[in-house]
Amino acid sequence: MADHNIKPVPLDKAYRLLNHGPTVLVSARHAGVDNVMAAAWCCPLDFDPPKLTVVIDRNTYTRRLVEASGKFVVQVPTARQAEVVYQLGSRSKISEPDKLIDIGVVMTSLGGFELPMVRDCSAWLVCEVLPNFENEDRYDLFIGQVVAAWADRRVFSDGRWHFETADAGWRSLHHVAGGNFYAIGARVCASDNE
Amino acid sequence: MADHNIKPVPLDKAYRLLNHGPTVLVSARHAGVDNVMAAAWCCPLDFDPPKLTVVIDRNTYTRRLVEASGKFVVQVPTARQAEVVYQLGSRSKISEPDKLIDIGVVMTSLGGFELPMVRDCSAWLVCEVLPNFENEDRYDLFIGQVVAAWADRRVFSDGRWHFETADAGWRSLHHVAGGNFYAIGARVCASDNE
Numbered sequence: 001m002a003d004h005n006i007k008p009v010p011l012d013k014a015y016r017l018l019n020h021g022p023t024v025l026v027s028a029r030h031a032g033v034d035n036v037m038a039a040a041w042c043c044p045l046d047f048d049p050p051k052l053t054v055v056i057d058r059n060t061y062t063r064r065l066v067e068a069s070g071k072f073v074v075q076v077p078t079a080r081q082a083e084v085v086y087q088l089g090s091r092s093k094i095s096e097p098d099k100l101i102d103i104g105v106v107m108t109s110l111g112g113f114e115l116p117m118v119r120d121c122s123a124w125l126v127c128e129v130l131p132n133f134e135n136e137d138r139y140d141l142f143i144g145q146v147v148a149a150w151a152d153r154r155v156f157s158d159g160r161w162h163f164e165t166a167d168a169g170w171r172s173l174h175h176v177a178g179g180n181f182y183a184i185g186a187r188v189c190a191s192d193n194e
Numbered sequence: 195m196a197d198h199n200i201k202p203v204p205l206d207k208a209y210r211l212l213n214h215g216p217t218v219l220v221s222a223r224h225a226g227v228d229n230v231m232a233a234a235w236c237c238p239l240d241f242d243p244p245k246l247t248v249v250i251d252r253n254t255y256t257r258r259l260v261e262a263s264g265k266f267v268v269q270v271p272t273a274r275q276a277e278v279v280y281q282l283g284s285r286s287k288i289s290e291p292d293k294l295i296d297i298g299v300v301m302t303s304l305g306g307f308e309l310p311m312v313r314d315c316s317a318w319l320v321c322e323v324l325p326n327f328e329n330e331d332r333y334d335l336f337i338g339q340v341v342a343a344w345a346d347r348r349v350f351s352d353g354r355w356h357f358e359t360a361d362a363g364w365r366s367l368h369h370v371a372g373g374n375f376y377a378i379g380a381r382v383c384a385s386d387n388e
Contacts, residue, residue, distance in 0.1 A: 019234050020368035020376055021215015040213050043237035045249060045333055053247060053335070055239060079382055086384030135329065139239055141247070143333070161370060174214035174368075174378060176355060182214055185379025188273055188367060190280030 006110065009123070009149040013159040014050040017076060017123040017151060018042065020161070020184060022172035025088060026054060027116045028065035028072040034116035036105060037062040038089030040175040042074060050146040052127065057140050061093035067136075070129045072144060073113075075121040078155075079183045080169040084118075086179040111148050122170055123151040163187070200304065203317070203343040207353040208244040211270055211317040211345060212236065214355070214378060216366035219282060220248060221301075221310045222259035222266040228310035230299060231256040232283030234369040236268060244340040246321065251334050255287035261330075264323045266338060267307075269315040272349075273377045274363040278312075280373040305342050316364055317345040357381070 009017065018024070021043070027036040041055035052074065056063045066072045077085045084105055093099040100107070108119040117124050127144030135141040155162055155170040163171050164187045171183040203211065212218070215237070221230040235249035246268065250257045260266045271279045278299055287293040294301070302313040311318050321338030329335040349356055349364040357365050358381045365377035 016371055019370055021217070021234070021237075023215070040215070041238050043215075043247065043249075044235050045335060051333070053237065055237075082382045083384050132328070134326070139245070139337070141239060160374075161376075163376060171379060173382060176213055177210055179384035180354075181382040181384075182355075182357060183379040183382050184368060185365060185377045188276045188375040188377050190277050190373035190375075 005152050005154055006150050007153050007157070009151050009156070010159070011050055011146060011149065012048040014125055014146045014149040015044040015047050016159060017125060017149060017156065018044050018052060020172065021174060022076050022184070023085065023175040023181065025075045025077050025085065025118050025121065026056060026062055026072055027075065027118060028062050028069055029114065029116050030065040030068040033065065034100065034107065035062045035065055035093045036088050036100060036116065036118055038085050045143060051130070052125070052144050052146060054142050054144065055140050056142050066129065066142065071115060072127050072129070073115050073117050074125045074127060075118050076123040076172055077118070077121050078169060079171045079173060081120065082173055082181055085173055090179070110150050113148065122155050122172065123149065125149045199346050199348055200344050201347050201351070203345050203350070204353070205244055205340065205343065206242040208319055208340045208343040209238040209241050210353060210355070211319060211343060211350065212238050212246060214366065215368060216270050216378070217279065217369040217375065219269045219271050219279065219312050219315065220250060220256055220266055221269065221312060222256050222263055223308065223310050224259040224262040227259065228294065228301065229256045229259055229287045230282050230294060230310065230312055232279050239337060245324070246319070246338050246340060248336050248338065249334050250336050260323065260336065265309060266321050266323070267309050267311050268319045268321060269312050270317040270366055271312070271315050272363060273365045273367060275314065276367055276375055279367055284373070304344050307342065316349050316366065317343065319343045
């Protein structure tokens, strides 16, 4: 993707892409097959090297791709993409093999990684699974180490989000239930901060 | 606490208190000693029975209380409490034994549980640790099963948040870094939802 707005995020700042708790999209590829699902249950786990946790239900097609490849991408979708996020989260490639085409999601790639990434998101984190059978088997909980990250400089630059000055369409989505989200809102600073 | 605004949340709806990714406060008690810390890295893990994950750094005093008691409380603070959340997250009882008093946080209790809870939050979840030595030792990651939950009906009722109609002071906080938060914002619905 030759988009001059997309810039690498230093790995020691990658946790900030997820620190405010957005709903994310999880994508993966194995043997030439791609899929994308939505996940509200994704959370930073460590700063540097950055790690994260994500719950990937055993009944998803994406789970098969992650288990087979040992890799996945976490991306932060925007308020503009609410409908796509909802569709990606409520429809399964298991029953609908052409899910991605039918939903009309546009894929891209970054950094030469052979992994599917959703275009027009605000941030992307490439993860390698740190295998833990008990977590995966008992809780559907996966731990990923972030090996590369990017963000769109129109909403994230200099290691921080700029939701308060970017167009409202860039705001992150925070899923409640059943296709109902909140967008992230106003900046709030503790008193001894700027 | 005899506050008629605080109502139990059915356990199968408790995940919704955290689904939108708020920064939380984690409190615990052991042998008559209480503490509270802030945690941005807390996430639902399962629906029913509800479980959650939370990262509790090994250098925190709260970690000692959680390990000794096997219990903790996750509470959702409000925009009004941003300063208290920042102070609870940046000061340690290890170096400042009277941390809670000095910060001026007001404690309460709910449901007869012998656990410290922070007053004026919007929701509280009582958790029992599901022990997992590898997660705790390697990643500072704790898994809790939620055994009771409450919310303030002025902002959460009928199993959902009402940020869009409640006073703005009730909005959840989403920490970015260094005492800078975003409050949760506007409601966004996918097209085939109300």
